[in-house]
Amino acid sequence: MIKVKYFGMLTEITHCSEEQLAFSGTTVEELLKVIVTKHPGLKSLNFQVAQNNDIVDLTAKVNADLIALLPPFAGG
């Protein structure tokens, strides 16, 4: 199981700020497919992925039990 944290407007779609997801794949990209299948509304949104505390790209291997999805904020 992987704990996935959602920030900002992503939580308006997921209706939770974090959840546990079953994942048996390898890369961040594969994990995102699992997440987007569960929350299709995320597909059209911009966000970055952090693994533990590092921003990573889609090709990175998932080797942590905490993943965070981070959208940009505009407000000031």
Next chain:
Amino acid sequence: MNNRYNRHIILSEIGEAGQNKINNARVLVIGAGGLGCPILQYLAAAGVGTLGIIDFDVVDETNLQRQILYGKKTLGINKAIAAKERLRDLNDLITIYTYSEPLTYQNAVTLFNQYDIIVDGSDNFETRYLVNDACIISEKPLVYGAIFKFEGQVAVFNHNGGPSYRCLFPSPPPSGSVPNCSEIGVLGVLPGIIGTLQANEVLKIILGIGEQLSGKLLCFNALDNQTTILNVNKSMEQFEKVLNEKPRFEQKELSITCDTDMIVSLQEITSFSEVQFIDVRELHEEPKLTGTNIIQIPLSSLSDQLHKISENRQKIFFCQSGIRSKKALAIAKNHHKSLCYSLKEGANELFLQLKNMQHENA
């Protein structure tokens, strides 16, 4: 030196030498809104020798819930000017320059060159990317802060060889896809917290003390007080992309200001009865305009209610001053709506025009 900065000077980490650094620093704050107010207040109080404030907007009643430099007396006054008034009383030993105009590709680099540190308190992605790119071109550190409802982000970009905003978020999301405070709301104290964190980073950069948030993104959630600090890697590709565009930088236009042919003035409207006017102000705003060809859809809910606007007629968005109507135009264009325009003037002028026409017809 008088006693004003005594509590700084007695800190061994700052001392006279550190306070002199603060007094000689030149800091430009982009936007004097929710973030800009606490940033400016603390930097002015700390004695930052030269403060620049750029904001084209005016103080509105809905700002007072969080924009703490303003009050009833400054309603309707340009924010840069109103902020300077308040800050001059707070500290008359510093120099404050105001720029009551939008930040553009044309003025950004020249302006940034006159300062040591740039602080972003703007409220839209276009300006944020412009600020980032102009910081790269002018080689200035950028103290970034942004908020959404109950959450905030703070980072230091382009500092001591660290990453830029584009290294974190390479390109802006589609216009209108991420709402800002005026559209979705924000907890009043949140920009106070995030702006104060930004002011703290500015002082640390000036003083060269502590660990700055360079290469790091601090995420704060006001509801559960969780603070997460994430590491951001530098992408040379993103820097090169910006630097390659450098020769063409000043020719670029912000989309929010570039659609000049989609902005119409009252004089240019040939038949008032044939167009549909769309009031994108909030429901409580005055004056109220009514008529068979006027509908009201606040900007905050426009993207959900675009189906309500006419397909075939010419549509003219209006608001209080012609700024939100431009945002409405951008949203409508984004949803591929045609025949849309933004009214140059505001609701007051349109109200008078319609009233005069009624008189003429009577």
